[in-house]
Amino acid sequence: MVQQLENVYSRERLFHVGSTCTSQLLCTETLNRCRYLGLVNKKTHRGLNGGKNFKHCVPKPPPSTTNHTTTCIHTGHPGAAGRSVPTTTIKVGMLNVQSVSPKTVDVYDCVTDHQFDLFFMTETWLKEKGDEVAITELTPPGYTFLHVPRTTGRGGGIGVLFRSHLRVKLEESDGPFRRNKTSNALFHEEFEMLATGISMSKDYILILGDFNFHYDNQNDADTKRLVQLFDTLDFCQLIHAPTHNRGHTLDWVVTRLPSGDFIKSTSVDDFQISDHFLSRSALISAVHHVPGKRSYVGTLEA
Numbered sequence: 001m002v003q004q005l006e007n008v009y010s011r012e013r014l015f016h017v018g019s020t021c022t023s024q025l026l027c028t029e030t031l032n033r034c035r036y037l038g039l040v041n042k043k044t045h046r047g048l049n050g051g052k053n054f055k056h057c058v059p060k061p062p063p064s065t066t067n068h069t070t071t072c073i074h075t076g077h078p079g080a081a082g083r084s085v086p087t088t089t090i091k092v093g094m095l096n097v098q099s100v101s102p103k104t105v106d107v108y109d110c111v112t113d114h115q116f117d118l119f120f121m122t123e124t125w126l127k128e129k130g131d132e133v134a135i136t137e138l139t140p141p142g143y144t145f146l147h148v149p150r151t152t153g154r155g156g157g158i159g160v161l162f163r164s165h166l167r168v169k170l171e172e173s174d175g176p177f178r179r180n181k182t183s184n185a186l187f188h189e190e191f192e193m194l195a196t197g198i199s200m201s202k203d204y205i206l207i208l209g210d211f212n213f214h215y216d217n218q219n220d221a222d223t224k225r226l227v228q229l230f231d232t233l234d235f236c237q238l239i240h241a242p243t244h245n246r247g248h249t250l251d252w253v254v255t256r257l258p259s260g261d262f263i264k265s266t267s268v269d270d271f272q273i274s275d276h277f278l279s280r281s282a283l284i285s286a287v288h289h290v291p292g293k294r295s296y297v298g299t300l301e302a
Contacts (some may be wrong), residue, residue, distance in 0.1 A: 089264065090117045090166075090283040094251060096210045096276035099125040100159070104137035105137065106273045107161075112140050114280065117163050122251075123274075124149070124157035145182045149230040156210075184222055192229055199233040204262045206283070207235075215249040216242070230254065238281075241268040245275045253281055 093116040097103055100121060111119045126134070126149050139145045144164045150156030162168050198205055213222045213235060230236060236256045243251035255263055264282040271278040 027207070035197070057107075068246075087284050091115055091207075092120070092206070092281040092283055094122075094208045094253070094279040094281075095271060096122045096251060096274055098123050098274040098276070099155075100138060101131060101134040104134050106136045106225050106271075108140055109272060111143070111161055118168070119161040119173045120208045121159045121161075123153055123155060124158075124159045126157050126159065139266065173289075188222070188225055191226075195229060195233060195235070199235070199256070202266065205235075205254075205256045206262070206281075206298065207252075208279075209252065210250055211252050212250055215239070215252060218284040236267045238263065239279055243268055243277045243279060245277075251276060251279050253279060 002031070009049075028282070084118070084225050091114060093110065095110075097107065098105055107121070110116075124147055126147055128149050128151070135145055135147075139161060142164055143161050145159060146168065147157060147159030154244060162166055195207070198207075213226065214220050215223055217223060218227065235254050236257050236259055238253045238255065238259060239249055239251065241249065241250050253266055262284055264284055266279065266281045269278045269280065
């Protein structure tokens with residue numbers, strides 16, 4: 001028997017806690033006590049549909065004070081109404097490394113220390129052939145490295161280290177640098193075509209890169225043009241802190257609105273291996289994807 005409460009419940013009645021709709025059986029005070037003891041969250045169903053009816057009838061428990069890497073959210077996807085989808089956090093890093101070959105140990109340590117699931121690099125300066133040793137040195141066990149080198153001249157190039165069980169889709173765009181003979185106007189034209197095409201997808205979208213435009217200066221003509229494009233496509237840029245040692249925000253993280261459905265947090269750290277800072281993002285990824293939905297991650301160097 002449960003005593004010292006406004007109501008008294010029999011053993012038989014409490015026996016059904018967790019297997020029927022408890023909000024119809026218990027008063028609020030008793031229900032909160034049962035939640036504290038872990039009784040309400042107990043699942044008694046088994047098999048592929050186990051716990052489905054239970055999840056629908058039990059009210060949402062109060063927020064926990066303990067940090068968990070796994071939670072449940074409402075996806076909002078077509079056909080998913082009324083369901084909770086298990087999710088996990090994917091850690092993403094981005095850095096303009098300014099030549100990765102002499103910094104392979106630093107990159108290796110950065111990925112393993114922060115436990116990044118994906119680590120994007122711009123300005124890798126890697127060549128199509130001849131840098132196999134450097135690639136081996138920077139790749140931790142359980143990771144895969146993909147890169148797109150600049151085919152002419154020195155510098156440039158993008159790369160991504162990612163856990164081998166993940167799927168990654170790379171998109172490449174030359175940036176507005178004189179050395180690759182791409183003007184700002186041509187970059188805008190190409191990027192607008194690419195971004196417009198991506199926006200038509202129903203997938204989650206993440207665009208990362210050193211855009212080399214000052215997001216901190218909203219009066220800059222190039223920045224203003226990109227911001228207007230993002231507004232038109234319902235995109236948003238999430239990095240507002242300086243990402244360069246001269247105080248400008250050059251490295252951007254762009255996603256679709258509302259960003260909270262996909263990105264939990266972003267931050268910037270001075271990693272001190274180049275004049276750019278390390279950008280970190282925490283993504284929300286569904287463990288069991290809704291049919292017809294796939295999560296892609298794209299990287300762009302500008």
